[in-house]
Every structure is written in structure tokens, then in C-alpha cells.
Amino acid sequence: MSTRLRIAIQKSGRLHDDSLKLLKDCGIDLKNGINKLKTEADNFPLEVFFLRDDDIPEYVEDAVADIGIVGENVIYEKNRAITISEKLGFGKCRLSVAVGRNEIYTGHQSLQNKKIATTYPILVERFLKEKNISAEIHEISGSVEIAPGIGLADAIVDLVSSGSTLFMNGLREVETILHSEAVLIRHPELGAGQQHLLEKLLFRIRSVRKARHTKYILLNAPNEKLKEIIALLPGMKSPTVLPLAEAGWSSVHSVVNENDFWEIIEKLKSAGAQGILVVPIEKMIL
Ligand code: PRT
Ligand code: ZN
Numbered sequence: 001m002s003t004r005l006r007i008a009i010q011k012s013g014r015l016h017d018d019s020l021k022l023l024k025d026c027g028i029d030l031k032n033g034i035n036k037l038k039t040e041a042d043n044f045p046l047e048v049f050f051l052r053d054d055d056i057p058e059y060v061e062d063a064v065a066d067i068g069i070v071g072e073n074v075i076y077e078k079n080r081a082i083t084i085s086e087k088l089g090f091g092k093c094r095l096s097v098a099v100g101r102n103e104i105y106t107g108h109q110s111l112q113n114k115k116i117a118t119t120y121p122i123l124v125e126r127f128l129k130e131k132n133i134s135a136e137i138h139e140i141s142g143s144v145e146i147a148p149g150i151g152l153a154d155a156i157v158d159l160v161s162s163g164s165t166l167f168m169n170g171l172r173e174v175e176t177i178l179h180s181e182a183v184l185i186r187h188p189e190l191g192a193g194q195q196h197l198l199e200k201l202l203f204r205i206r207s208v209r210k211a212r213h214t215k216y217i218l219l220n221a222p223n224e225k226l227k228e229i230i231a232l233l234p235g236m237k238s239p240t241v242l243p244l245a246e247a248g249w250s251s252v253h254s255v256v257n258e259n260d261f262w263e264i265i266e267k268l269k270s271a272g273a274q275g276i277l278v279v280p281i282e283k284m285i286l
Contacts, residue, residue: 003193004045005201008059008068011050015182018090019069023048025282026204045197056185057082063187066194067201072180073159077122082185086202089209091182093161095120097175100148103155105174111135111155117147118157127157127177145169204283211284213258218277223248225272232267255281 009019023030028044038049049065056068057080068082071091075084097116099105108131118124121139128135138153145165147153157177160166166173184205186198221229226241229252233239239254252273256264261278268276 002045003191003197004040004047005067005194005197006047006049006065008049008051008056008065008070010053010056010069013053015053015069015071015091018088018182022069022088022090022205022208025208026201028204044201046201054078060185060187065187066190067184067186067198069182069184072183073120073123073178075183075185076178077120079122081188083188084183085186085198086184086205088182088184088205089212091180093159093180094176095123095157095178095180096160096173097155097157097177098145098160098166098171098173099155101170101172103172105172108133108175114154115152116155116157117144117153119144120157123177124157145171207283207285210286211281214255214281214284215258215261216253216279216281217256218251218253218275218279219268219273220244220275221250221252221271221273223250226250226252228271229268229273232264232271255284 010016020030028046029042030048031039031042036050038047040047049059051059053070053074056065056070057075057078059065060068060082061080067085069088071093072084073093073095075082097111104110111128111133113135115136115138116124117138117140119139119141121137124137128137138147140147140152144156144158146169147156148171149169156171159180160173163173184202190198217233219229230239230241233252233254233256239252242251242253244251265276
């Protein structure tokens, strides 16, 4: 059988859709039937396993899958012998300490001798040890946010993204233990064939991710303002400048980073740029 790369992704949940979208954006078409345990790609030697996120590090460690997509929070809690290959920029959240809205909290020393409910006992234990605090960790498997309300704990440590779950349960976020996002993990020792396929996949992932943060920009500029306008547009090498049919005017093409985007647009306008078009880029190969 020819060499294939086996990837484990979440079967359902918060990372499922973005993981599939990433593969799709990398030009990988999966055969139908994503509700099954596994599927494969039509146009890339890739087999996809659908698993619970908590099991993914173990499958990769045991070489049942070569690579996987999972949150950093799961990796650090599970402590498996796997390697992080690439941050993927989605599934962002933080693992935070929260206490009752009206509780006094003056710093981590306020946790001394308290009861903390969490689904992340290993990370919490490490945090307490680092801070030299002794507290009782109460491991529960879900709905951590109700623990203080029912008298099970004085504080909780849980994942937070918008903060609305904490707010709705009368809790207040007081300290962050870990920032997390989805990452691509790999078995530490892949065969030469799998290693080669992983490099191909990583090349595509980086191109897709770079493109997501970059826009293609086209504008018209009076020639006497070109120098000033070009100085605002770094481009990949330098901007492309083409003459317009109307004498004295040029069309300038370049790429801009999404983060600098509005700032640059304003400066371009005040420098005399007109007819500014901004379009998404699908892939970006540098
Ligand atoms: O079934 P399976 O075991 O695969 O899934 P799961 O239920 O264990 O995980 P899932 O799908 O909830 O989350 C998968 C991963 O998404 C997590 O391991 C994180 O890496 C990431 N992620 C990002 C989050 C959140 N944001 C998040 N907000 N995981 C969980 N939450 C929960 C949090 O536990 C809390 O209950 O959402 C609630 C808080 O959200 P806000 O927006 O109200 O703050
Ligand atoms: Zn899970």
C-alpha cells in the first residue's frame, strides 16, 4: 500500500468545523461520510480519523495516527510524548481561575486552603505548586461553573472564551493559567514517507494561514504622488505599478497585513489614492 498520512481530528465539538475547513482550504477534498469513524482524501494521501479531542494525543503518541489537531489545553493536561508542529490560530481560549462575583481576591494567595473545582487537575496542580499555594483540587468532569453555586468549591479553573458562561453563573475571572489555541501535533518519529507528506501539508497550511491575514490592494494614484503612496505599501517585494490609460495616473497593486489595514487605507486616501479595491487572497506562497 502506498504511504499515507493519518490525521486525527475532533469528531464533533468546537474544533471540528475549523479543522475540516483548514484541510479544505489546503485543497484537500474528503470523501463523504464524515459521521463515520474515518474517511480519506480524494486528492492527497491522507486518512482522517474522527475522535474525541481528549483521546487525540494518545492516538498520536501510540502512532495510531501520525498527526492530530487538538487544543493546547488538552496536550498540556495529558502530558503525552508528542511534538507540537504548528499553531493553527483557531479554538482560542484561556484556562482561568474564577471566583464568586463578590468574593475578595487579592492574588493567587487568596486560593490558599481553598477548594478548587476543575476538569484540568494536572494544570491546576502545576500552577499551585509554582505559586507555592496549598489548596484542595476537586476534579469534576463537566459543568465546572456551577460548583461554587452549589457549595462544592470556593473557586474554579475552567476554559473561558467570551466570558459569558462565567458571568451567567455569577463568577468573575481573576487569573489566567494558560492561553490555548488549536495546534497540529505529530508523532515524534515519523517514517520518511509520512515526514515528507507532513512537510507538504505544513507548506499548504502556512500558505493558507498567511493569506488569511493578508489582503490584496489595488488603487489608482496620480503620478506625482506615487513615491509617497509606494512608501506606505511594503508589498511582498515592492508594489507593482502600471500606467493607466489616462495620462498622469498609475495603478498600484500590493498586499497589506489585515492588522495594519485600516490605518494604511486612511493614509493612502490622504496621500491622494483613489478607487481603492481590497480583495481576499486565497493562498500566499513566499
Ligand atoms: O466531545 P469532545 O471530548 O471531543 O469535546 P469537548 O466537549 O471536550 O470539547 P469542546 O468541543 O467543548 O472543546 C474543544 C476544544 O475547544 C477545547 O479543548 C479548547 O481547546 C477549545 N475551546 C475554545 C473551548 C472553548 N473555546 C470554550 N469556551 N473549549 C471549551 N469551552 C467551554 C468552557 O469549558 C466553558 O464551558 O465554553 C464555556 C466557556 O465559554 P464562554 O464563551 O462562555 O467563555
Ligand atoms: Zn473532550
